[in-house]
Amino acid sequence: MPTRILPAVGDADAVRSITTLLSQLPDAEPVAPVVDSTQLVDTLARLAAESVDDLPEVVVVHERIGPVPALELIREVALRFPAVGVILVTSDPGPGLFQAAMDYGARGLVALPLSYEELASRVQAVAQWSVGVRRHLGSGGDVFTGVGGTVVTVGGAKGGVGATLTAVQLALAAQASGRSTVLVDMDLQAGDIASYLDVQFRRSVADLAAINDISPRVLADAVFRHDTGLALLLAPGEGERGEEVTDRAARQIVSALRSRYEVVVIDCGAQLGGAGAAAVEMADAALLVTTPDVVAVRGAKRAVRMWDRLQIRKAEETTVVVNRHTRGTEIQPALIQKITGTPVAGTTVPANFKELQGAVDAGRVHELDAKSTVKQALWALAGELRLVKAPEADHRKGGGRFRGDRGSVSFRRRKDGGG
Structure with missing residues (x-):
């Protein structure tokens, strides 16, 4: 041959x-x-x-x-x-x-x-x-096409701002729209995705760290299939194993996932290590979740500046998502945009923890009521990010902006061209 x-x-x-x-x-x-x-x-x-x-x-x-x-x-x-x-x-x-x-x-x-x-x-x-x-x-059985799905990372300006819930709901929205989606817990020492979705699974992202060529079979063994159809690649149950996931391993893992799934959503947590930094660098869109308070916004500003200094991500290529937003708060999205020097997502997530508390405590956030204002906002954010499959009618009417205008969300072109 x-x-x-x-x-x-x-x-x-x-x-x-x-x-x-x-x-x-x-x-x-x-x-x-x-x-x-x-x-x-x-x-x-x-x-x-x-x-x-x-x-x-x-x-x-x-x-x-x-x-x-x-x-x-x-x-x-x-x-x-x-x-x-x-x-x-x-x-x-x-x-x-x-x-x-x-x-x-x-x-x-x-x-x-x-x-x-x-x-x-x-x-x-x-x-x-x-x-x-x-x-x-x-x-x-499955063959990687190499074409590449969309990778979105979600990080927190500090702990407790809602990054994990944001990542979970973005992934659920993408999966529900008909896109093959994997949700990755790259918060390697303190990942909570398994708790949010009431999952117990012994395999984790750490099991892929030492594998140079990640075949479809190896990947399938490490991924858990949730009842919603969502694929999950979880953080290790023993936090110390997170050290096994180097930046190089993270690149290989994200590459394998991108080749297998249409949408890859990665929860990077609030403390960005080498693996999370590699994921953010590779991502098509990097989200940084903050709440509209002084401590969190300062944390977002520090994170953005650090990413820029370390050449992980430019400020203009990072999108801040405002969680627990109310009209009465003194710090509004326009001020956050000015302070951080980043685009701010057009969709803000309202402050309504009462809607969430029961589902979070039960580990059933995937069963949030469709009338939940928090869920509606996060699924609208998924639409703003173009993670959901648009109806055919939208394409005929020219409504799909995924390949061109992305509103306020900052997508970084690869070189070929929450509550």
Whole structure:
């Protein structure tokens, strides 16, 4: 079977030299080269939408590809298309860059000027790896498409502001609308999703931490299927096991989930560790829940500034959700937006804990009455985030804004373009 190789090279001279050598490799089937990062990801997404088998086994990325830097592009491809092996072509084949390329997800590195023997050896090894991964992914019945679902993280400005309830209700709304949805508890030491939904399950996110290639079967074993149809990936029952979930493990887990589900909602809690930071960085939308009081709003401001300093998330790419809102409070959403420097969701969640107390105490928040103003607000927020499947009539009338105008909610485009 020929090896399909897709070159991603922006320089015209480099295109000619790379494609000439690739065409000389035994059993090689070079694909028409792409000239920039956007075209590469668009091409892979189009092929993956048909079948994972339509994807090339090998992608060769030149160091001068743009506009996205080569390493960032490699990470994007590795996360979204785990069955594709990436080779970096570079003039700096030193150990520092080699290690960085491996950390970002490359399967090999070839030095410039190109050598036929070195290129042939790398392509053959990476192609064999890709074929093995595809066979592995297909063994569980379901096959990751690599197209990628929508990932939303929910964090709290401080403890007790309602982040977990927000995450739970967003996920329930998405699932109820017909989207395959998984709810992940990434509050690794103090996660409460199991208590909110009256679930006892021995598997957790920590069980996936040491697995390099997360197959559909392995993922299915770690996920609990709730009565509502919602898939749950819970925090470990022993808080100390949370340390097993490193930032690298979190990236692999989120990538696997994104490839399997249309919507991935992640509760990151109020204390953001390495795993939560990786999830926030990868997310299409990052929500930060606050209540309209001085302590919580200051906490939200600190979190936003820290995320920005650590280059986890820019302020303009973070959306603050105001919980327990009343018209009479002195701190209104417009002031919170000014203080935090972030967009604020257009949907606010009213202060009405009496509606919630019975369901929360019983661990049955999924049974909140449809007339609950808190539930109505959170499900409206899911609509604002475009997590719910819009009726066909809305599309005919041009009502669906998911791909364009997102109102006040800040979605970060991937590089291819509560109570």
